[in-house]
Every structure is written in structure tokens, then in C-alpha cells.
Amino acid sequence: METLFQTDLSLPKRQGKVRDIYELDDGRLVIVASDRLSAYDVVLPTTIPGKGRLLTRLAEFWLRWIESEGICRTHLLSTDVADIPQSAWTEASVTPEQLAGRVTIGRRCEVLPIECVVRGYLEGSGWREYVQTGEVCGVPLPKGLERCSKLDEPIFTPATKAEQGEHDENISAERAAEIIGSDRLAKIRDFSMEIYARASAHARERGIIIADTKFEFGVDPNDPKADPILIDEALTPDSSRFWPVSSYKPGQSQPSFDKQYVREYLETLVARGEWDKSEPGPELPEDVVRGTQERYTEALRLLTS
Numbered sequence: 001m002e003t004l005f006q007t008d009l010s011l012p013k014r015q016g017k018v019r020d021i022y023e024l025d026d027g028r029l030v031i032v033a034s035d036r037l038s039a040y041d042v043v044l045p046t047t048i049p050g051k052g053r054l055l056t057r058l059a060e061f062w063l064r065w066i067e068s069e070g071i072c073r074t075h076l077l078s079t080d081v082a083d084i085p086q087s088a089w090t091e092a093s094v095t096p097e098q099l100a101g102r103v104t105i106g107r108r109c110e111v112l113p114i115e116c117v118v119r120g121y122l123e124g125s126g127w128r129e130y131v132q133t134g135e136v137c138g139v140p141l142p143k144g145l146e147r148c149s150k151l152d153e154p155i156f157t158p159a160t161k162a163e164q165g166e167h168d169e170n171i172s173a174e175r176a177a178e179i180i181g182s183d184r185l186a187k188i189r190d191f192s193m194e195i196y197a198r199a200s201a202h203a204r205e206r207g208i209i210i211a212d213t214k215f216e217f218g219v220d221p222n223d224p225k226a227d228p229i230l231i232d233e234a235l236t237p238d239s240s241r242f243w244p245v246s247s248y249k250p251g252q253s254q255p256s257f258d259k260q261y262v263r264e265y266l267e268t269l270v271a272r273g274e275w276d277k278s279e280p281g282p283e284l285p286e287d288v289v290r291g292t293q294e295r296y297t298e299a300l301r302l303l304t305s
């Protein structure tokens with residue numbers, strides 16, 4: 001299968017870990033999902049062929065779903081590669097065919113510098129924090145929870161958006177309110193909780209537990225007083241933990257449809273002293289690439305069926 005590591009449209013560009021972001025001069029952004037994979041905030045040299053297309057389709061599905069459910073506005077305008085201006089291609093080595101299915105055109109917003117994490121289950125940094133303190137981001141939790149336990153109610157656990165090269169850091173709601181203001185924080189918390197509640201019900205009926213997920217919101221510069229808009233991708237295996245309902249069992253790590261599979265492979269390298277989670281990342285073997293493709297494909301199929 002054809003793969004895409006990076007792109008070179010003739011437009012002002014910024015490169016995220018997974019996506020290349022271009023600015024159009026009318027306030028729109030062209031976001032191109034490559035096949036890059038990042039783990040522990042390191043971009044790996046090996047691509048996952050087709051991953052950018054799977055992510056784009058799944059995020060488009062969810063953004064339209066969130067709008068149709070009337071939860072909040074999103075940045076999504078189009079996913080049509082034909083909406084990229086002709087002039088952007090003249091000196092590009094990539095072709096419209098290569099970018100088809102990888103493009104999200106969105107309203108450019110001022111990004112609110114808080115990652116809106118919602119957790120329905122206890123894993124990852126939430127689990128680690130709970131083991132040390134009995135709390136996650138200042139939210140006290142009952143004693144005796146296990147790894148991957150389902151929480152009585154989903155919790156909102158904000159994180160700071162790290163500068164390039166840094167890791168996101170879990171923060172309390174009080175700290176998040178200091179950064180963006182308490183009214184704004186309340187709004188994006190309510191939107192995040194509502195999206196998570198409804199989307200996780202949708203996913204559960206289709207055999208997937210959304211254990212946790214991350215949203216980003218922005219403010220429309222032309223309408224700064226309006227409610228924040230959901231931006232970026234949402235509810236994909238890159239931004240969420242997806243577990244099969246059928247094999248869920250607390251007290252251990254779960255099989256997953258997301259990057260956890262790659263992380264587990266990488267942890268075997270770390271345990272052998274072959275990698276220390278810093279740049280440059282290691283190559284992935286062929287079977288891990290294929291396993292990741294299969295998981296992302298299956299998540300898309302189940303969630304959009």
C-alpha cells in the first residue's frame with residue numbers, strides 16, 4: 001500500500017507530529033493527515049500505510065455526528081481535496097490523488113491551550129497518578145480501584161498543551177481555570193463530558209469501550225464571544241483508548257484498537273535497553289505495522305457501522 005510521510009504544499013505550513021497544517025489566506029486551515037505515528041511524543045521513522053486516511057474518515061464521521069447530535073459546533077468545513085487552491089500544487093511533489101481522503105479543511109481558531117481529557121476508565125497517566133495519590137488531576141477517587149477499572153462517573157482531567165518536544169502535563173481544574181478563565185473552562189468541560197457520554201454509548205453498542213479521550217477547542221477569531229468550537233480530530237485511535245467490550249477485564253492492561261499496541265512493542269525495546277523514549281524513535285517491524293493497520297481499520301469499521 002502507498003504511504004505518505006510528509007507533504008509540501010506551497011502554503012504557509014506548520015508540522016504537527018502526525019499532521020501537516022497549512023493556512024489559507026481566508027481564515028481556513030488545510031490539515032493533512034500523514035501516515036506518521038507518534039508514541040511517547042516521538043515521531044517514529046516507520047509509517048503505518050493508510051493510517052492518515054483511516055483517521056481522517058473516522059474524525060470526519062465523529063465531527064459530523066457531534067454536530068448532528070446538536071452538542072457543539074466544530075471546525076469542520078470540508079474533506080474535499082478539490083477545495084485546496086490550484087496555486088498550492090504548482091511546486092508540490094505530492095499530488096491531489098495522494099492527498100485525497102487525508103484532508104480536513106477547517107475554520108482556523110485560536111487554540112485554547114488546555115487538552116480536554118475525559119476518562120471513563122482508569123489507565124495510562126490517570127492510573128499512575130491514582131496509584132501515587134488516590135486522585136487524578138485533583139479529583140479524589142474511591143479506594144481500591146484497579147488498573148482499567150470503570151469509574152462510577154466519567155471525570156474531566158485537563159492537561160496543558162505542551163510546547164514542542166515537551167510532554168503534556170496533567171493539571172487541576174483550578175489551574176486550567178487560571179489559564180483560560182473559569183467560564184471558558186466550564187463550557188469546554190461541559191461539551192467534553194457531553195460528547196464523551198454520547199459517543200461512548202454509541203461505541204459501546206458497536207463493541208468498543210472508549211476508555212478515555214482527548215478533545216481540543218478553539219475560539220473563532222471572527223466571533224470571539226461565541227462558544228468555543230471543537231477543533232482538531234476527535235474520537236480516533238490516536239486521541240483515545242479503544243478497548244473491545246468482549247475482552248474487558250479490570251486489573252490488567254487491555255487489548256486495544258489504538259496506539260497501545262505499538263506502545264507495548266516499544267516497551268519491550270525499553271525493557272531490553274534498546275530505546276529510552278527519546279528522539280530518534282526506532283523502526284517498527286513489519287508485523288507491528290500490519291497489526292496497527294488491522295486495529296485502526298477494525299475500529300473504523302465498527303464505529304461507523
Ligand SMILES: Nc1ncnc2c1ncn2[C@@H]1O[C@H](COP(=O)(O)OP(=O)(O)OP(=O)(O)O)[C@@H](O)[C@H]1O
Pocket residue numbers: 015016017018019020021029031075106107108109110111161162164216218231232233
Ligand atoms: N481549527 C483549528 N485551528 C487551529 N489549530 C488547529 C485546528 N485544528 C487543529 N489544530 C491544530 O493542528 C495540530 C494538529 O496536528 P497534530 O495533531 O499532528 O499536532 P500535534 O503534534 O498533536 O500538536 P502540536 O502542534 O502541539 O505538536 C494541533 O496542534 C492542533 O492544535
Ligand SMILES: [Mg+2]
Pocket residue numbers: 016
Ligand atoms: Mg494532535
